Amino acid sequence: MPPRSSSKKKTVPANAGSTDDHSSASSKAKTKKDQIDQLFDSYANSSIQMIDPEGIEALCSDLGVDYTDVRILMFAWKLKAEKQGYFTLDEWRTGLKALGVNTLSELKKALPELESEVRTPPNFADFYSFAFRYCLTEEKQKTVDIESICELLNLVLGSQFQPQVDLLIQYLKFQSDYKVITLDQWMNFLRFCNEISFPDLGNYDSTAAWPLILDYFVEWVKQKA
Amino acid sequence: MSNQKKRNFQIEAFKHRVVVDPKYADKTWKILEHAIDEIYNHNASGLSFEELYRNAYNMVLHKFGERLYTGLVTTMTAHLKEISNSIEAAQGDMFLEELNRKWNDHNKALQMIRDILMYMDRTYIPSNQKTPVHELGLNLWRDNIIHFIKIQMRLLNTLLELVKKERTGEVINRGLMRNIIKMLMDLGSSVYQEDFEKPFLEVSAEFYRGESQKFIECCDCGEYLKKAERRLNEEIERVTHYLDAKSEAKITNVVEKEMIANHMLRLVHMENSGLVNMLLDDKYEDLGRMYNLFRRVPNGLSTIRDVMTSHLRETGKQLVTDPERLKDPVEFVQRLLDEKDKDDSIISLAFNNDKTFQNALNSSFEYFINLNARSPEFISLFVDDKLRKGLKDVSEEDVEIILDKVMMLFRYLQEKDVFEKYYKQHLAKRLLSGKTVSDDAERSLIVKLKTECGYQFTSKLEGMFTDMRTSQDTMQGFYAKYPELVDGPTLVVQVLTTGSWPTQPSATCNLPAEMSALCEKFRSYYLGTHTGRRLSWQTNMGTADIKATFGKGQKHELNVSTYQMCVLMLFNNADRLSYKEIEQATEIPASDLKRCLQSMACVKGKNVLRKEPMSKDIGEDDAFFVNDKFTSKFYKVKIGTVVAQKESEPEKQETRQRVEEDRKPQIEAAIVRIMKSRRVLDHNNIITEVTKQLQSRFLANPTEIKKRIESLIERDFLERDANDRKLYRYLA
Numbered sequence: 001m002p003p004r005s006s007s008k009k010k011t012v013p014a015n016a017g018s019t020d021d022h023s024s025a026s027s028k029a030k031t032k033k034d035q036i037d038q039l040f041d042s043y044a045n046s047s048i049q050m051i052d053p054e055g056i057e058a059l060c061s062d063l064g065v066d067y068t069d070v071r072i073l074m075f076a077w078k079l080k081a082e083k084q085g086y087f088t089l090d091e092w093r094t095g096l097k098a099l100g101v102n103t104l105s106e107l108k109k110a111l112p113e114l115e116s117e118v119r120t121p122p123n124f125a126d127f128y129s130f131a132f133r134y135c136l137t138e139e140k141q142k143t144v145d146i147e148s149i150c151e152l153l154n155l156v157l158g159s160q161f162q163p164q165v166d167l168l169i170q171y172l173k174f175q176s177d178y179k180v181i182t183l184d185q186w187m188n189f190l191r192f193c194n195e196i197s198f199p200d201l202g203n204y205d206s207t208a209a210w211p212l213i214l215d216y217f218v219e220w221v222k223q224k225a
Numbered sequence: 226m227s228n229q230k231k232r233n234f235q236i237e238a239f240k241h242r243v244v245v246d247p248k249y250a251d252k253t254w255k256i257l258e259h260a261i262d263e264i265y266n267h268n269a270s271g272l273s274f275e276e277l278y279r280n281a282y283n284m285v286l287h288k289f290g291e292r293l294y295t296g297l298v299t300t301m302t303a304h305l306k307e308i309s310n311s312i313e314a315a316q317g318d319m320f321l322e323e324l325n326r327k328w329n330d331h332n333k334a335l336q337m338i339r340d341i342l343m344y345m346d347r348t349y350i351p352s353n354q355k356t357p358v359h360e361l362g363l364n365l366w367r368d369n370i371i372h373f374i375k376i377q378m379r380l381l382n383t384l385l386e387l388v389k390k391e392r393t394g395e396v397i398n399r400g401l402m403r404n405i406i407k408m409l410m411d412l413g414s415s416v417y418q419e420d421f422e423k424p425f426l427e428v429s430a431e432f433y434r435g436e437s438q439k440f441i442e443c444c445d446c447g448e449y450l451k452k453a454e455r456r457l458n459e460e461i462e463r464v465t466h467y468l469d470a471k472s473e474a475k476i477t478n479v480v481e482k483e484m485i486a487n488h489m490l491r492l493v494h495m496e497n498s499g500l501v502n503m504l505l506d507d508k509y510e511d512l513g514r515m516y517n518l519f520r521r522v523p524n525g526l527s528t529i530r531d532v533m534t535s536h537l538r539e540t541g542k543q544l545v546t547d548p549e550r551l552k553d554p555v556e557f558v559q560r561l562l563d564e565k566d567k568d569d570s571i572i573s574l575a576f577n578n579d580k581t582f583q584n585a586l587n588s589s590f591e592y593f594i595n596l597n598a599r600s601p602e603f604i605s606l607f608v609d610d611k612l613r614k615g616l617k618d619v620s621e622e623d624v625e626i627i628l629d630k631v632m633m634l635f636r637y638l639q640e641k642d643v644f645e646k647y648y649k650q651h652l653a654k655r656l657l658s659g660k661t662v663s664d665d666a667e668r669s670l671i672v673k674l675k676t677e678c679g680y681q682f683t684s685k686l687e688g689m690f691t692d693m694r695t696s697q698d699t700m701q702g703f704y705a706k707y708p709e710l711v712d713g714p715t716l717v718v719q720v721l722t723t724g725s726w727p728t729q730p731s732a733t734c735n736l737p738a739e740m741s742a743l744c745e746k747f748r749s750y751y752l753g754t755h756t757g758r759r760l761s762w763q764t765n766m767g768t769a770d771i772k773a774t775f776g777k778g779q780k781h782e783l784n785v786s787t788y789q790m791c792v793l794m795l796f797n798n799a800d801r802l803s804y805k806e807i808e809q810a811t812e813i814p815a816s817d818l819k820r821c822l823q824s825m826a827c828v829k830g831k832n833v834l835r836k837e838p839m840s841k842d843i844g845e846d847d848a849f850f851v852n853d854k855f856t857s858k859f860y861k862v863k864i865g866t867v868v869a870q871k872e873s874e875p876e877k878q879e880t881r882q883r884v885e886e887d888r889k890p891q892i893e894a895a896i897v898r899i900m901k902s903r904r905v906l907d908h909n910n911i912i913t914e915v916t917k918q919l920q921s922r923f924l925a926n927p928t929e930i931k932k933r934i935e936s937l938i939e940r941d942f943l944e945r946d947a948n949d950r951k952l953y954r955y956l957a
Contacts, residue, residue: 211931212932215928
């Protein structure tokens with residue numbers, strides 16, 4: 001049998017103009033989207049169609065970042081993730097698109113930029129608030145227990161306000177008036193760190209609108225001194 | 226007739242003979258000059274007024290006014306110079322007399338001269354802007370006599386010397402003084418002021434400075450004030466007698482400054498006689514004098530007021546923190562009322578009912594009454610005592626007076642809600658034990674409280690009265706329906722509406738069989754007529770009257786609490802009962818049971834029970850017997866323990882806690898009310914507004930308000946503003 005000389009290559013008929021670009025663009029887009037989706041699938045738990053904590057752990061190790069690193073929290077923020085420990089496909093797509101990345105290596109490179117983006121003041125307040133709400137795992141839950149708050153404080157504010165955070169955590173563990181923290185109190189912690197001079201706390205006015213827990217905190221600090 | 230020329234009538238002025246005589250002016254002047262001399266020599270009687278007038282008139286008419294005027298000046302001046310010499314020559318006392326006499330002469334002369342020269346006065350003088358004759362005469366007198374070097378100082382010194390003499394008690398010639406001073410006044414107010422008044426005031430200041438120094442060293446406050454008052458009155462009198470009325474204010478200022486203003490603080494704080502001593506000893510006259518004198522000087526009254534205020538606060542503080550006083554609440558309140566009465570008297574009798582002093586009194590009372598956190602409780606106990614027995618046999622008006630005074634103290638309380646709580650408790654006890662002396666008095670006080678604090682304060686109290694009345698009707702209905710029950714034990718039930726009466730934890734208790742059957746019958750009767758209600762017996766609040774016959778036949782009627790009745794009835798079926806048996810049978814809570822056994826076994830005169838061992842405390846293994854040897858000179862013996870008492874420490878804590886709990890919803894309601902109308906408000910303003918709204922009930926604590934705000938934020942009633950963290954926003 002004579003060998004087939006030339007393999008019949010199916011060539012796409014060269015059509016003129018935009019249709020060609022469009023389809024190639026759309027095919028490129030389709031490929032990108034596919035890439036994002038594929039990346040999603042590689043970590044997702046297929047039975048629930050979401051990336052679960054195990055998947056996130058895997059993602060972290062691939063990114064070379066610790067599971068408890070604040071950058072993962074920032075990543076969750078970028079994704080506008082709703083449920084702690086889980087990413088949906090929509091969230092994944094939103095996030096990666098916003099970051100402008102498609103592959104794992106691109107994502108890895110984008111992390112430092114993400115961090116500096118988050119740390120700019122308007123974003124940081126939003127991120128800070130997100131961090132709290134992310135901890136509200138039960139439906140109708142409005143408060144977070146002290147233990148978790150302490151960890152969260154360290155994670156989120158530690159690098160910027162270490163001394164305040166250390167003292168605050170010490171106090172929160174010591175006091176017994178409050179067993180949980182509300183969003184209002186949480187937001188005021190940030191405000192406290194930003195506005196009040198440390199360690200003297202000289203410009204703190206207890207007759208102003210600070211939450212009571214901070215009044216007690218300041219009193220406790222002053223007594224220790 | 227045609228030849229006659231017609232002539233108009235002309236009336237011509239009567240022309241005087243034309244004066245040709247060149248020496249006319251001199252001659253005429255000489256006549257007038259001579260006349261002036263004569264006048265000054267008291268020889269005026271020989272002169273013809275008409276002739277002189279005419280001469281003067283002619284001179285002016287013929288344009289010799291100037292000559293006349295200058296002549297006048299010269300002549301008069303010459304005469305005055307002579308007069309000044311004669312005055313100067315006068316010795317000693319005659320000096321003033323001479324001056325006075327010459328002044329009178331001069332005035333008379335001046336009058337005559339003016340009359341003569343009236344035409345000049347009216348024509349030449351005004352048109353040439355010359356000084357009129359009369360004024361001229363005064364000015365010349367001033368310049369040549371008063372301001373004559375040899376007279377000026379001497380005059381002043383003489384006058385001042387006389388004043389000094391009078392001040393040291395000598396009598397002087399006041400009429401003469403008056404005339405001289407009047408002379409100075411007539412010469413012009415600047416003469417009076419420069420030549421007399423100013424130096425007079427300076428010398429007076431010095432005099433009083435010295436005198437005040439002397440007095441303050443040797444007199445006590447009351448005496449000093451008397452002297453100062455006397456001096457002040459003297460000076461006022463002096464002015465009316467011989468000085469210009471306008472000097473009164475000035476000289477009184479001097480006295481006030483030197484004698485009062487300069488020594489104000491020293492007087493007020495003088496040891497043993499100062500303001501505080503006067504207040505303590507009710508020295509109304511001295512205090513009144515001090516008030517009248519001090520009100521004349523700047524800061525005088527405020528000085529008195531400040532010292533009085535700090536004294537009151539100190540006294541009051543001691544009153545309310547003295548541990549001795551705190552043992553008897555009724556005594557405590559009575560002392561406060563006495564203090565108020567005393568201070569009110571002082572203000573009305575000595576301080577002219579001055580409103581600022583009244584305010585100082587009020588603020589002081591408010592300050593120290595609230596220093597003691599038990600004041601509300603004690604005032605309620607005082608009222609309780611009065612309404613139980615203190616007002617027996619007191620007339621209706623006097624009752625009103627006492628209650629009004631109590632209301633005054635009530636107004637000073639910052640924690641009126643604490644008072645309300647105690648008042649309710651005490652009222653409940655009074656109503657239930659039937660121990661109130663006068664229903665009218667009770668109601669009158671409620672009305673007063675309502676007027677003061679509004680309807681909400683008293684609505685529950687009124688509810689309590691209503692319940693009592695309704696219960697009476699219910700009992701009547703009950704016995705009407707079951708007339709056969711009249712033979713058994715008489716039951717009196719008071720049905721209390723839960724919300725109105727102070728909450729009591731209802732405890733268990735096993736009633737004796739006869740009673741429990743009766744109670745059940747009542748319960749079904751009541752629920753028959755009032756469906757949907759629930760009744761629970763409050764055995765810890767009831768009383769009972771029991772007829773008892775003791776060992777030797779002595780009969781007594783015992784008035785006891787329900788618990789005590791349950792215990793006693795057990796002895797109908799047993800001679801001896803142990804503590805444990807009693808506890809089991811009655812199921813009364815241990816602490817109450819112990820208390821009730823103690824009151825029946827360990828109190829002299831009320832020991833209807835005997836206990837073995839005879840110790841004061843109730844032990845678990847004690848045994849009880851009826852005390853057959855019980856005696857009392859009264860047939861009716863009261864053993865109940867339902868009287869309102871000063872709370873024990875734990876009870877006090879509990880009440881306080883309940884008050885604090887009640888305050889929380891009130892604070893929240895106030896916050897919500899305010900935020901609903903304002904929509905957005907900043908932190909400090911919320912605190913202020915809430916405090917103001919709650920003021921009539923209690924003093925709201927800013928920290929507590931903050932807590933409530935945070936709680937409201939958590940429950941999504943409020944939120945913090947996103948941009949300005951000091952603002953709160955109302956969430957509809």
